[in-house]
Amino acid sequence: MNKLSKLLLTLTFALSITSSAFAVTVASWGGAYTESQKLGYGDPTAKKLGIEINWVDYSGGLSEIKAQKEAGAINWDIMDVFAMDTITGCDEGIFVEFDFDKDFPAAPDGTPASEDFFTSMPSKCAVGNILYSWNYAYNSENVSGTPKTIKDFFNTKKFPGKRAIYKSALTNLEIALAADGVKMGKGGELIYRKLEADGGVDRAIAKIKALCSDPNGGCVFWSAGAQPPELLMSGEVVMATGWNGRFFNATIGEGAPIVQVWDGQGLDYEYFALVKGGPDEANAKKALAMMTNTEMLAGSAKYIAYAPWRKSSIAVMEAGEPWYKDGKTNMVPHMPTAPANLKKYFLVDADFWADNSTEIGEKWEAMKAGL
Amino acid sequence: MSSETQKILTTDGIPLEESLKKAEKKNKIKAFLLVAPLLLYLLITYIFPIGDMFLRSIDDKMVTTMLPKTFKAMEKWDGKELPEEEVFEAFYLDYRILVKEKSFGKLATQLNYEKNGFKSILKKLARKQKKFEEGNYKEQIMKVHKRWANVEYWRAIKRRAPEYTYSKYLKGVDMYENEEGKIVQVEESRRVHKKLWLRTLEIAFFVTLLCFLMAYPIAHLLATLPMKYSNLLMICVLLPFWTSLLVRTASWMILLQQQGIVNDFFVWIGLVADDNRPEMMYNKTGTYVAMTQILLPFMVLPLYSVMKTISPSLMRAGKSLGGTPFVAFWKVYFPLTIPGIGAGCLLVFILAIGYYITPALVGGASGTLISNQIAFHMKSTLDWSFASAMGLMLLVGVLAIYWVYNKLVGIDNIKLG
Numbered sequence: 001m002n003k004l005s006k007l008l009l010t011l012t013f014a015l016s017i018t019s020s021a022f023a024v025t026v027a028s029w030g031g032a033y034t035e036s037q038k039l040g041y042g043d044p045t046a047k048k049l050g051i052e053i054n055w056v057d058y059s060g061g062l063s064e065i066k067a068q069k070e071a072g073a074i075n076w077d078i079m080d081v082f083a084m085d086t087i088t089g090c091d092e093g094i095f096v097e098f099d100f101d102k103d104f105p106a107a108p109d110g111t112p113a114s115e116d117f118f119t120s121m122p123s124k125c126a127v128g129n130i131l132y133s134w135n136y137a138y139n140s141e142n143v144s145g146t147p148k149t150i151k152d153f154f155n156t157k158k159f160p161g162k163r164a165i166y167k168s169a170l171t172n173l174e175i176a177l178a179a180d181g182v183k184m185g186k187g188g189e190l191i192y193r194k195l196e197a198d199g200g201v202d203r204a205i206a207k208i209k210a211l212c213s214d215p216n217g218g219c220v221f222w223s224a225g226a227q228p229p230e231l232l233m234s235g236e237v238v239m240a241t242g243w244n245g246r247f248f249n250a251t252i253g254e255g256a257p258i259v260q261v262w263d264g265q266g267l268d269y270e271y272f273a274l275v276k277g278g279p280d281e282a283n284a285k286k287a288l289a290m291m292t293n294t295e296m297l298a299g300s301a302k303y304i305a306y307a308p309w310r311k312s313s314i315a316v317m318e319a320g321e322p323w324y325k326d327g328k329t330n331m332v333p334h335m336p337t338a339p340a341n342l343k344k345y346f347l348v349d350a351d352f353w354a355d356n357s358t359e360i361g362e363k364w365e366a367m368k369a370g371l
Numbered sequence: 372m373s374s375e376t377q378k379i380l381t382t383d384g385i386p387l388e389e390s391l392k393k394a395e396k397k398n399k400i401k402a403f404l405l406v407a408p409l410l411l412y413l414l415i416t417y418i419f420p421i422g423d424m425f426l427r428s429i430d431d432k433m434v435t436t437m438l439p440k441t442f443k444a445m446e447k448w449d450g451k452e453l454p455e456e457e458v459f460e461a462f463y464l465d466y467r468i469l470v471k472e473k474s475f476g477k478l479a480t481q482l483n484y485e486k487n488g489f490k491s492i493l494k495k496l497a498r499k500q501k502k503f504e505e506g507n508y509k510e511q512i513m514k515v516h517k518r519w520a521n522v523e524y525w526r527a528i529k530r531r532a533p534e535y536t537y538s539k540y541l542k543g544v545d546m547y548e549n550e551e552g553k554i555v556q557v558e559e560s561r562r563v564h565k566k567l568w569l570r571t572l573e574i575a576f577f578v579t580l581l582c583f584l585m586a587y588p589i590a591h592l593l594a595t596l597p598m599k600y601s602n603l604l605m606i607c608v609l610l611p612f613w614t615s616l617l618v619r620t621a622s623w624m625i626l627l628q629q630q631g632i633v634n635d636f637f638v639w640i641g642l643v644a645d646d647n648r649p650e651m652m653y654n655k656t657g658t659y660v661a662m663t664q665i666l667l668p669f670m671v672l673p674l675y676s677v678m679k680t681i682s683p684s685l686m687r688a689g690k691s692l693g694g695t696p697f698v699a700f701w702k703v704y705f706p707l708t709i710p711g712i713g714a715g716c717l718l719v720f721i722l723a724i725g726y727y728i729t730p731a732l733v734g735g736a737s738g739t740l741i742s743n744q745i746a747f748h749m750k751s752t753l754d755w756s757f758a759s760a761m762g763l764m765l766l767v768g769v770l771a772i773y774w775v776y777n778k779l780v781g782i783d784n785i786k787l788g
Binding site: 059060061062063066084085087088090091092093167202212219220221223224234235236351354355356357358359360361362363365366368369371 | 476736744
């Protein structure tokens with residue numbers, strides 16, 4: 001090896017070391033979603049702070065970070081997680097606890113961070129990122145008439161055909177009770193009270209079972225977010241529950257004849273959590289504070305139809321309409337938090353699911369096994 | 372005349388026997404050193420992780436050390452009625468320390484595995500206990516949430532008292548040990564694991580059978596055709612092998628769904644009516660088709676490698692000695708292929724029993740297998756001890772099948788090539 005190439009090698013090595021020392025690693029879900037995070041607030045934050053932010057894909061859950069922690073080699077600084085995982089991760093001591101108003105900047109008008117968020121956080125280790133919706137949609141070419149309510153999703157007489165629902169019980173029990181005539185209450189309070197009461201879960205499961213074993217109905221269980229629009233387009237099912245961002249992409253992005261129904265939607269959140277003892281905790285904390293400020297959060301909604309977590313971000317979007325990246329679509333009406341979409345909804349109760357998911361999971365699987 | 376026989380010496384004066392032993396020892400060490408890397412590899416990648424998994428599945432020291440006073444006070448409690456004040460007091464004292472150390476979350480997670488509903492009431496208790504007054508803890512705790520007055524929850528705590536437990540294994544077959552120490556089934560609406568075990572075995576069995584039925588003629592053709600054609604055929608067998616598993620699964624979904632290509636074709640040739648298309652996807656049919664196609668090469672290759680070594684003259688000899696083609700095949704050819712059949716079937720069965728992506732995507736309601744359940748506990752509930760227990764049960768199941776196979780056919784008869 002000649003001297004020059006040796007020198008080059010040393011240089012690149014040194015460079016890679018120094019750059020990795022200032023790199024913050026974020027684990028997220030990949031696909032269009034991570035793309036929106038990266039373009040919306042990841043890259044701008046990295047530029048402003050003069051650090052590098054790396055995005056890695058993972059498939060959810062806490063098993064990987066727990067394994068990293070047990071092995072004593074933590075690779076991730078920030079994770080994009082479900083509410084339930086922030087609760088479990090906080091309990092297990094995997095994530096850092098926040099002091100919201102101190103750790104996160106206030107809204108432009110001076111509202112403290114904790115009041116700028118739509119609801120309170122599920123745990124002390126979580127900071128909001130996006131709000132998304134579990135709603136349902138139908139293919140207008142395959143359905144005669146227009147389904148309008150959550151009851152219509154279960155009405156196989158008026159709208160015969162198969163339905164696609166999520167593979168696990170999460171949000172299925174809630175819509176089953178809502179369709180069975182249980183009042184929602186504020187943010188779905190009454191639904192969860194019913195589910196916690198004796199027989200509530202069984203009643204909801206029975207409603208789903210009736211739909212799935214109905215000769216005019218029947219169920220396809222989806223597991224990946226891309227499936228519901230695909231199942232609707234292929235005509236495999238007439239209606240499908242799914243995530244609103246995916247339906248939005250199919251309709252606006254690809255021009256598919258898919259119509260979303262917001263009645264009885266379940267609002268759910270996605271959070272960031274800061275890993276305790278991550279490779280660059282100090283910079284990660286700084287980056288996290290900046291990524292979740294008003295401007296930055298609004299940025300991600302340019303690329304995907306999920307609502308930013310801060311109320312003040314909506315104002316930024318409204319002022320900048322048409323906000324979608326194509327430059328002609330108004331984004332605010334497509335947000336799960338738009339007033340027209342919020343007439344009847346429930347907030348997915350992370351505490352309820354953290355408490356009961358194993359037992360309900362067993363009952364759910366037993367029901368599916370008996371179909 | 373000496374009574375001892377003369378010892379034979381080597382040229383350098385050492386008794387031959389000793390010299391031989393020395394050389395043998397040297398050889399043994401050399402041989403051991405040669406296999407040492409492999410042994411080390413086996414230890415590190417198999418024995419150690421499996422041992423760790425086993426320990427995880429029975430170790431329950433964490434809860435035992437978190438609630439020492441409670442378990443001491445519970446020794447006298449028979450588990451029938453709500454425990455006495457002293458148990459409540461001991462629990463309060465233990466729990467206060469955990470809250471101060473901020474480790475109560477771990478206890479909540481652990482107890483929630485035992486009985487759902489613990490998480491929220493423990494958290495509530497952590498908040499409320501700061502304002503507790505001295506004395507009468509039973510009433511104060513019960514006031515925090517009505518579940519604390521439910522004896523089931525106290526029984527669940529008591530079940531976690533021993534340092535080691537086999538309860539995770541019982542849970543794996545839908546059983547538990549009740550307060551009288553009897554092993555009973557869980558309530559009917561929650562019995563799911565047994566169903567999943569049976570379904571996993573059933574699917575693995577039929578996939579193996581289908582693979583065998585389809586692979587045998589293909590392998591025979593591959594082994595007997597002239598090189599020119601058999602190479603092409605071999606590529607056809609291997610091509611899907613090189614394609615991503617998810618791609619293959621997804622393409623089956625496109626082909627077999629109700630509005631899919633296969634169904635369209637059936638309608639076009641008039642085999643079925645347009646409004647009565649058969650369901651071939653999101654049920655067991657879909658699972659069998661997709662899994663059989665994916666696992667087929669694992670059956671074809673061992674069969675092929677065995678058939679390749681069978682001389683065609685054997686069949687001719689069988690026929691010339693008066694056998695019909697069928698008799699010649701059944702008496703001569705088939706027995707010679709048994710080592711390949713054994714290898715292929717074991718391979719496919721063992722792979723099928725641990726499969727989960729494909730059934731989850733194409734299996735619909737019946738798409739959940741035991742491995743999905745293991746993944747669920749690994750990833751979302753973080754109940755690794757239960758996941759380990761089920762993983763070990765699966766491993767033991769596979770070993771049992773291996774043992775049965777050995778008894779019936781003999782493991783020496785296996786041949787991969």
